[in-house]
Structure formats: structure tokens, C-alpha cells
Amino acid sequence: MESRNITSPNQHVFREGWSVDTAIHSLINRIEDAKRISKHVLVLSVNIKGAFNNLQHQTIINSLIRSGAPDNIFQIFISLLQNRLATMLTPQGKVSKEQGKGFPQGSCSGPALWNLVTNNILTQHWPAKVFIQASADDFGLVFHSNILSKLS
Numbered sequence: 001m002e003s004r005n006i007t008s009p010n011q012h013v014f015r016e017g018w019s020v021d022t023a024i025h026s027l028i029n030r031i032e033d034a035k036r037i038s039k040h041v042l043v044l045s046v047n048i049k050g051a052f053n054n055l056q057h058q059t060i061i062n063s064l065i066r067s068g069a070p071d072n073i074f075q076i077f078i079s080l081l082q083n084r085l086a087t088m089l090t091p092q093g094k095v096s097k098e099q100g101k102g103f104p105q106g107s108c109s110g111p112a113l114w115n116l117v118t119n120n121i122l123t124q125h126w127p128a129k130v131f132i133q134a135s136a137d138d139f140g141l142v143f144h145s146n147i148l149s150k151l152s
Contacts, residue, residue, distance in 0.1 A: 008122035010133040014111035023135035034144035051137035
């Protein structure tokens with residue numbers, strides 16, 4: 001993503017030279033800018049609970065397709081995500097269930113896949129008075145308006 005320059009500048013982690021510090025600095029700057037422009041500012045912080053464990057495999061696959069990932073890379077991730085089973089022994093015997101969500105545990109590619117998915121959110125065409133950024137599974141949004149009722 002980095003080498004192809006398709007990562008949103010509003011994604012602040014799992015990237016070289018970016019961090020929680022750059023996210024906080026960016027968010028504060030956006031809040032200050034919004035306060036200079038508008039009378040009212042609303043800041044919303046959203047944490048995606050269990051983001052890495054609950055991200056649907058099909059969402060990852062769709063993001064890979066949209067990104068134009070080379071076929072060999074695409075096929076590697078398809079093979080990692082498909083046919084994944086969780087198996088446990090019970091008193092009645094072995095039970096298996098297909099896994100259609102989450103990253104493989106300890107995956108080095110998990111953060112890159114998360115950035116790929118969040119990139120789809122960050123690069124949407126947001127209204128001019130809305131700013132959105134991400135820091136892993138935390139999103140910060142800044143809304144501003146001269147009319148308070150427009151922020152509700």
C-alpha cells in the first residue's frame with residue numbers, strides 16, 4: 001500500500017513514521033482549524049471493539065480487490081483466509097467450525113490488512129465539514145458548523 005501510495009494520510013498507525021502521537025497532533029490541529037472556521041465543533045471518538053477478531057474475511061477480500069493488489073499477493077491472502085477451522089474436543093467428540101472472520105493469530109499481515117480495510121472508510125468522499133482519521137481500531141471524527149442543530 002505504501003509503495004503504491006494508496007494509504008490515506010489519515011491512517012496513523014501500522015505505518016513507518018506514523019504513530020499515536022501523529023494522530024493526536026493531527027486531531028488537535030483539525031479541532032483548532034474547525035474552531036477558527038465555525039462557531040460549533042463536535043468531536044467523536046469511536047473504538048471498534050474486537051476489530052481484529054471480528055473483521056469479516058469477505059470484507060478483507062473485497063478490500064484487496066478494490067486495492068488492485070497483484071494476483072500473487074491476492075492469492076496468498078485468499079489461501080490464508082479460506083478453509084480456516086476452529087476445532088476443539090468435547091465429551092461428545094471433536095467439533096469443528098469454519099471461521100469467516102478475524103485475522104490469523106499472530107499474523108504479521110494483520111495490521112496491513114486492517115489498514116487496507118480502514119483505508120476504504122477514510123477515502124470515502126466525506127462532507128467538507130467532516131474530518132475522519134484512524135489510529136488502528138480507533139477513529140476520530142471532527143464535525144463543524146455555524147448552526148448547532150446541524151451537528152445533531
